[in-house]
Amino acid sequence: MNKNIYLHIYNDYSARIQSGQLPAGKKLPSESELAEAYGTSRETVRKALLMLSQNGYIHKIKGKGSFVLDTQRMNFPVSGLVSFKEVSKNLGRSVRTIVYENGCVPSTSEEERRLQMKEPGPLWKVVRAREIDGEKIILDKDYFLTSYVPSLTAETAGNSIYAYLEGELHLTISYAKKEISVEEATPEDKLLLDLHDYQHIVVVRNYVHLVDTKLFQYTESRHRLDKFQFVDFARRAQSESDL
Incomplete structure (x- = not known):
C-alpha cells in the first residue's frame, strides 16, 4: 500500500x-x-x-x-441562557434530575470571589446530577445570593429553578458570562457521576446577572466529555466597505 x-x-x-x-x-x-x-x-x-x-x-x-465515542453527541448551547429543563425538551431522550444537596450554607473564599461578595455571608447551594438515558453525565453546582433567593424547596430544585425565580420571585434574569474549560475530574465528579474511565471533564462556569446588572448566581456545570458538543451560531458583522 x-x-x-x-x-x-x-x-x-x-x-x-x-x-x-x-x-x-x-x-x-x-x-x-x-x-x-x-x-x-x-x-x-x-x-x-x-x-x-x-x-x-x-x-x-x-x-x-x-x-x-458516541458520534451522536447531544448539542449544548454556548450562547443564550437556558435552564436544563428547557434544553432537555429538545434532546428527545429520557432525563432525570437527582438532587444531592439543597440548603443554605456559609460562603467560602472561593464562592465569595466568584460572586464578588464584599464580606462572607450565607448562600443558597444546590448540587444536582442530570441523568440522561440512565447515565449521570452532568453535575450542576449552583450558588445563589440569599438577598435575591432566600430559599428553595427540594421540589423546586428537582424541577426548574429558573421557573421559580422568574415566575414566583419575579426576578428578571438578563445575561451571563461563560467560561469553558477541560479539567481533571475531581473525586466528587467520580462519586456523583458515571464517568467510567474518563479522567477529564468539561466545565462550564456561568456568572449570571439580573436585568439591573447585579450578579446573583454562580453555576458550575460539569459535563462528561464524550456526551456533548458545545454549539453556537456566529455571524460576521459587515462593515460599510462590504456592502
Whole structure:
C-alpha cells in the first residue's frame, strides 16, 4: 500500500463508526493487530488513531486501548441562557434530575470571589446530577445570593429553578458570562457521576446577572466529555466597505 495508508485506516474506521458498525464503547484492535491487518507499521497506525481521536471518533485510554465515542453527541448551547429543563425538551431522550444537596450554607473564599461578595455571608447551594438515558453525565453546582433567593424547596430544585425565580420571585434574569474549560475530574465528579474511565471533564462556569446588572448566581456545570458538543451560531458583522 502507498505511503498514505494511515488515511486509508482513518477513512475505513471513521466510516465504520459513522455507520454504526462499530458502536459507542467498542474497543478497537491493538496497534500491533491493526499494523498486521493493514500490512504497515505501528507508527503509521498511531498516526491514523491520532486523527480518529482528534476528530472525535475514538478516545484513547492509557494502558487500556482505543474506544469508540458516541458520534451522536447531544448539542449544548454556548450562547443564550437556558435552564436544563428547557434544553432537555429538545434532546428527545429520557432525563432525570437527582438532587444531592439543597440548603443554605456559609460562603467560602472561593464562592465569595466568584460572586464578588464584599464580606462572607450565607448562600443558597444546590448540587444536582442530570441523568440522561440512565447515565449521570452532568453535575450542576449552583450558588445563589440569599438577598435575591432566600430559599428553595427540594421540589423546586428537582424541577426548574429558573421557573421559580422568574415566575414566583419575579426576578428578571438578563445575561451571563461563560467560561469553558477541560479539567481533571475531581473525586466528587467520580462519586456523583458515571464517568467510567474518563479522567477529564468539561466545565462550564456561568456568572449570571439580573436585568439591573447585579450578579446573583454562580453555576458550575460539569459535563462528561464524550456526551456533548458545545454549539453556537456566529455571524460576521459587515462593515460599510462590504456592502
